Structures are given as structure tokens and as C-alpha cells.
Amino acid sequence: MKTMAKKILIVDHSELMTEVMSYILSGKGYDVIALNGPDHIFTNIRQNHPDLVIIDSLLPGIDGADLCRLLKRNKATKxxxxxxxxxxxxxxxxxxxxxAPDDILHKPFGMNNLIEKVEYQLAA
Known part of the structure; x- marks a missing residue:
């Protein structure tokens, strides 16, 4: 029986950053959804049910840490x-x-660092 690929939602204002992370994580077998801003994050989470969210700390209109707090305080996404x-x-x-976020990924990060943090969070 084939298991469903884990879904990861990436929210970053930099299209290059979402492309790089999507490429790395897709190559590891993850199903990746990328948003280039925070606008539709709650709708996206409701529709796609990601297993993990990666948020940039600097987003247009909202701080990534504030967005994280909103997710952690929301009953559906806590x-x-x-x-x-x-x-x-x-x-x-x-x-x-x-x-607080479950983890912090410091830029610039290596491919292995990204994969390790994602695997750790998805195994928890």
C-alpha cells in the first residue's frame, strides 16, 4: 500500500526561495504547496490540510512570528x-x-539542514 506524501506549505515573499525549497522537498518525495504571501494561508490550510508549514519571518503586511502565533492560537491549526x-x-x-514556532531555520541554510528540520517535525 502506497502512503500519501506528506504535504508542506511554504509561505515566503521570495519566489526564488519558494522555488528552491519546493525543488529540494519535492525531490525528497514531499507534496509542496507554495504561497508568495500570507493572504490566503488559512484558506489554503483548510483546503489542503498540510502536515507542516514553513513561514518566512518577513512577509508583506505581517511578521512571520505573528502569523505563527495566529496559527498556534487557532483551534483548527494549533x-x-x-x-x-x-x-x-x-x-x-x-x-x-x-x-512559538516548532523550529527555526536560519538563512542561509543548507539543503541538509532544511531536510533534517522538516523530517524531525514530521516525525514528531
Missing amino acids: TLPVIICTDSEDLDQSLTQKG
């Missing part, structure tokens, strides 16, 4: 694993706060 991508070290202490 258990959904979230990884935040950032080039800032400031987010590390936010991992202990309420509504």
Missing part, C-alpha cells in the same frame, strides 16, 4: 508544526514563548 525561516538570531528566544 497542532500544525510550523518552522520559521529567518536571517535573524533574535527569534531563538521566541521558541519558549506561547504561540
Whole structure:
């Protein structure tokens, strides 16, 4: 019996970044959905039921950490694993706060680093 591929939703304002992550994760057998902004994230989650969300810390109109908090406070999405991508070290202490992401991926990141974090979150 073939198992369904795990779905990953990537939300990043950089089309290049979503393309690179999509390429890497699709190559590992994941089903990847990419959004280039936060506008339709809740609709997308409702329709596609991703197993993991990767959010850029800098999004047009909303901070990625704020978007993560909204996801973690929402009854329907509070258990959904979230990884935040950032080039800032400031987010590390936010991992202990309420509504924090499940993990942080520091830019620039290596392919193996991305895959390890995704596999860890999906195994949890």
C-alpha cells in the first residue's frame, strides 16, 4: 500500500526561495504547496490540510512570528508544526514563548539542514 506524501506549505515573499525549497522537498518525495504571501494561508490550510508549514519571518503586511502565533492560537491549526525561516538570531528566544514556532531555520541554510528540520517535525 502506497502512503500519501506528506504535504508542506511554504509561505515566503521570495519566489526564488519558494522555488528552491519546493525543488529540494519535492525531490525528497514531499507534496509542496507554495504561497508568495500570507493572504490566503488559512484558506489554503483548510483546503489542503498540510502536515507542516514553513513561514518566512518577513512577509508583506505581517511578521512571520505573528502569523505563527495566529496559527498556534487557532483551534483548527494549533497542532500544525510550523518552522520559521529567518536571517535573524533574535527569534531563538521566541521558541519558549506561547504561540512559538516548532523550529527555526536560519538563512542561509543548507539543503541538509532544511531536510533534517522538516523530517524531525514530521516525525514528531
